Amino acid sequence: MLGQRDPGHYGTLTLVDIDQRIAEAADAHGVDVECFQSNHEGELIDCLQAQRGDIDGVVVNAGALTHYGLSLKDSLTDAGVPVIEVHLSNIHAREEWRRRSVLADTVRGQIAGLGWRGYTAAVGALAGIIADEAS
Incomplete structure (x- = not known):
């Protein structure tokens, strides 16, 4: 529903648009990405x-x-790799129930409120973390 649902919080780009920007960021950092979306x-x-x-x-x-x-939290933990949590909107400035992340204590970091740029920032940060831990 990206690009259609509440553009004030989630922006006007579609999922295809964001996936393209993620791919471009990955290329710039010399890493491969696979984008996957599900409502389940x-x-x-x-x-x-x-x-x-x-x-x-x-x-x-x-x-x-x-x-x-x-x-999902258990599965991310079991993956045994660094995880960065991204939110298009600033969940910490929204309704009280949105401010709590059950993932927060298992992820390396959170990026919230930067719109689609949060994804590209996360790709760069994750590429750096992976490179640091490989050396």
Whole structure:
């Protein structure tokens, strides 16, 4: 629903637009990315489990699952790689229930409120973390 749902909070770019910008950021940092979106927690978990051992890091926007997705949290932890949590809007400046992330204590960091730029910032940060930990 990106580009259509509440553009004041989530912007006007579509998912395809954002995925393209993520790919460009990945190229600039010399890393490969695979973008995956689902409205179903189980599909997100299945994707993470299928990639286990083949990925070096994860950038995740868990949407509403941020606030209650304990199975997703477990799957991100089990992946055993650095994770950066991204939110298009500033969840800390919104409704009280949005301010709590069940993922927060398992991720390396959070980027919130930068719109689509949060994803490209996360790609750069994650590429740096992975490079630092490989050396």
